[in-house]
Structure formats: structure tokens, C-alpha cells
Amino acid sequence: MLNCRDVAHEASDYIDHNQTGWRRFWFNVHLFICKNCRVFVRHVNTTKEFIRKRGGMPASEQEVKGVMEAVRKADSK
Ligand SMILES: [Zn+2]
Structure with a gap:
């Protein structure tokens, strides 16, 4: 059985x-x-998706706000 630390790591x-x-x-x-851990994995996924879409370019103020909004929504589910 995995623990929360394993999940965070993987x-x-x-x-x-x-x-x-x-x-x-x-x-x-x-x-x-x-x-x-469900919430945590969702956050990591949102972040990775964002980075993938950006292609490693620095994010604008607007885009950072968009990601933070998505994380907040994921949290309230
Ligand atoms: Zn856990």
C-alpha cells in the first residue's frame, strides 16, 4: 500500500x-x-498541462491568473 508521501513523489x-x-x-x-492526494494529483496535472501548452515560455500575468482559477475550482470539487 502506498502512503501520501509516495503519491506526492510519483x-x-x-x-x-x-x-x-x-x-x-x-x-x-x-x-x-x-x-x-486526489486534489494534489489534480493540481500537478493542471500545472503540467499548463507547462505543456506554454512550451516552456514564460507565462503572462493573465495566464497565471487562469491557472490559479483552475486550481481553485478543482479544490472546491
Ligand atoms: Zn494520500
Whole structure:
């Protein structure tokens, strides 16, 4: 069984599908029972998506506001 520290450490691999089958299975089990980690993984995913879209360019004030808004919305779900 994974703990919250494992999930925080592997969130990026989870999103990129870079885990073995069993690791991913236990990761999903942890997400199922742990709301904090679900929120955390959603935040990492939002951040990664944003960086991917930007292609590594610096973000404008407007875009930073957009991401913060998306994170706030994800939090309230
Ligand atoms: Zn957790």
C-alpha cells in the first residue's frame, strides 16, 4: 500500500503513465481512499498541462491568473 508521501513523489509518473501496472494499481487505490492526494494529483496535472501548452515560455500575468482559477475550482470539487 502506498502512503501520501509516495503519491506526492510519483504524481508526475502517474500522470505520464510511467509506472508499472501494480504500482499504478496501488496508486489508484490510494487515490480512491485519500481525498488530499486526489486534489494534489489534480493540481500537478493542471500545472503540467499548463507547462505543456506554454512550451516552456514564460507565462503572462493573465495566464497565471487562469491557472490559479483552475486550481481553485478543482479544490472546491
Ligand atoms: Zn494520500
